[in-house]
Amino acid sequence: MKIIVNGEEKDVAATTVTGLLSELKIRSPEQVAIELNGDILDRNAYEQTAVKEGDQLEFIYFMGGGHDAY
Amino acid sequence: MTLTDTQIERYSRHIILEQIGLAGQERLLSSKALIVGAGGLGSPAALYLAAAGVGTIGIVDNDSVEISNLQRQIIHHTADIGRDKALSAAEKMRAINTDVQVRTYKQYLRADNIDNIIREYDFVIDGTDNFPSKFLINDACYFAGKPYSHAGILRFSGQTMTVLPGQSACLRCLFDGPPPPNAVPSCSQAGVLGVLAGVIGCLQAAEALKFALQQGELLTNALLTYDGLQGTFRKVPIRRNPHCRLCGESPSITTLEEVEQPVCDLKGKGSCCTT
Numbered sequence: 001m002k003i004i005v006n007g008e009e010k011d012v013a014a015t016t017v018t019g020l021l022s023e024l025k026i027r028s029p030e031q032v033a034i035e036l037n038g039d040i041l042d043r044n045a046y047e048q049t050a051v052k053e054g055d056q057l058e059f060i061y062f063m064g065g066g067h068d069a070y
Numbered sequence: 071m072t073l074t075d076t077q078i079e080r081y082s083r084h085i086i087l088e089q090i091g092l093a094g095q096e097r098l099l100s101s102k103a104l105i106v107g108a109g110g111l112g113s114p115a116a117l118y119l120a121a122a123g124v125g126t127i128g129i130v131d132n133d134s135v136e137i138s139n140l141q142r143q144i145i146h147h148t149a150d151i152g153r154d155k156a157l158s159a160a161e162k163m164r165a166i167n168t169d170v171q172v173r174t175y176k177q178y179l180r181a182d183n184i185d186n187i188i189r190e191y192d193f194v195i196d197g198t199d200n201f202p203s204k205f206l207i208n209d210a211c212y213f214a215g216k217p218y219s220h221a222g223i224l225r226f227s228g229q230t231m232t233v234l235p236g237q238s239a240c241l242r243c244l245f246d247g248p249p250p251p252n253a254v255p256s257c258s259q260a261g262v263l264g265v266l267a268g269v270i271g272c273l274q275a276a277e278a279l280k281f282a283l284q285q286g287e288l289l290t291n292a293l294l295t296y297d298g299l300q301g302t303f304r305k306v307p308i309r310r311n312p313h314c315r316l317c318g319e320s321p322s323i324t325t326l327e328e329v330e331q332p333v334c335d336l337k338g339k340g341s342c343c344t345t
């Protein structure tokens with residue numbers, strides 16, 4: 001399934017946001033905000049939120065200055 | 071306000087711009103900007119705002135200059151090591167432009183003092199690097215209705231967003247609060263390419279100038295991210311979040327409160343380094 005993550009096309013198997021986080025090996029999800037098709041997702045809804053073909057996601061890393069998001 | 075001949079010459083490259091002119095330069099000279107943190111982001115912002123003739127510039131910093139700051143905090147010189155950052159920064163701004171009235175605040179911003187300070191200014195530049203300060207500034211600007219520029223830098227990347235409180239997405243629309251302390255490494259652990267502070271700090275200064283001039287489109291409802299390694303900018307649209315705890319439909323944050331400090335071992339100070 002093809003989705004767009006941070007402007008780049010990716011072919012993924014995950015069907016939920018939680019699955020996507022692990023498939024894309026996001027190590028510190030608590031420092032990432034996720035936008036799905038323009039809406040910021042509730043952190044507690046990742047498990048239930050489905051990812052579908054063509055979805056556009058933005059993983060937004062919180063940059064304080066001393067923080068290692070990856 | 072009438073510009074002197076010297077001022078007309080000093081600001082001639084502004085005045086010649088159709089969007090600025092004499093009236094715009096006068097606007098800048100009567101505008102007031104507050105820069106929180108005389109660090110990596112605050113350094114270029116302070117230098118350029120002073121050069122631009124922003125009439126009143128406040129600079130907040132409680133730290134003193136250390137040698138490890140000099141790689142990116144370009145307002146401070148080697149001879150300033152050990153001096154108060156606020157004073158060091160003020161000295162450089164005054165040296166650039168005596169038209170500018172510089173006010174220094176050698177203190178940390180807290181829930182009980184931030185409101186009094188930001189109310190004196192038209193626009194706030196967040197040049198801090200720690201989560202509690204960033205949320206405190208976001209919240210205080212919301213309650214005071216002050217437009218402000220958020221920014222962060224890390225390694226080879228940076229981001230910035232301008233917030234018009236109540237009108238555009240705020241920091242809490244994106245992140246409901248600081249990440250858990252155990253997820254936050256110490257300030258000194260993650261590096262940053264010094265020039266990133268310049269790129270992003272200058273973008274913040276540009277926002278402050280645009281706001282004062284009432285020209286162009288502010289970077290609101292969008293996060294501008296810069297990937298220094300790839301050499302790419304991306305403008306990610308951000309919508310206001312109806313569930314935002316601060317500016318959403320049923321906010322749970324209704325008064326300004328201290329934002330809990332995450333662990334930061336830099337000198338054991340409550341509020342850590344500025345970027």
Ligand SMILES: [Zn+2]
Pocket residue numbers: 239240241242243244311314315316317318
């Ligand atoms: Zn908000």
